[in-house]
Amino acid sequence: MLCSLAASLLAGCSADPVRVDPPPLPADLEPACRAFLDDLPPTLAEEEPAEVEPTGVLAAAYGDPAIVVTCTDAAPPEFDRFSACDQVNQVGWFVPESQVDEPEGDVEVYALSHSPIVRLEVPGEYRPNGVAAALAELAEPIRAHLTQIGPCL
Template sequence: MVAPLVTAVPLVLLLAACSGGPVSVATPDLDGSDRAACEALVADLPDTLADELPREIEPVDALGAAYGDPAIVVRCGVAVPANFNQASSSCEVANGVGWFVAPEEFIDQDADVTLTAAGYRPVVEVRVPGGYRPDGPAAAIAQLAAAIDEHLTLVENCN
């Protein structure tokens, strides 16, 4: 009876080591209605994202979430990307929500990609490691669309 326990302990330690521990999710300093909107969004995030399971985050009250290993990270309340221009930037649309992707990230299908719902306030971004491409980014933004549409304010369509 001792052998199964001895075998199980290293397996549990190996699995814990593979998870990489909590994912650090930087949270902008928000207050008032923006904070409330982000909190509502985070509470309504899906149980899985792009078929990846949730990860522990730190701080635990961050306005975001992480899924998978390497982590797909969702953050609410971020700034509009500096290279986004409503008049000339093109966006990917998933389930009615427009997402800005920097042109250089869009072209390089092996690169990590940051998708930003730049037309909503507060602004949400999703960082997807390159290993999930090509299908992961599209799956993630499609799954997030309903929560974004429900909890955030559309300021201007990004399409």
């Protein structure tokens, strides 16, 4: 019972921390990324926050297995000027085509319309509803804290 009460406050008693190794981010983009991460919703796709390690890394995690949110300054290698993006609440998201074709596999989604770029990693078991929910829930903090650099078409 005590663990259940503390879980809502501490993101779980028995869950191991989520090891995150985000890509390097230029120092000038770190403040915007930190502000964005500090303003994330209390749950994401109905999943509770999870502890992230190492402490202080620019990342957030939710659920088990973890949905992971990080920032980057580079588009994925699959993205080119002919790539299509999906607009969700005024944020342009790119999903590599190889991941679209595997509807039950893990997916990485990138908010390419803003800087720094947000990378969302979603385990396959949350697809499809968890991906859609997370994209919608991340739109507000993205628009509030990150610089719009153009449409992601």
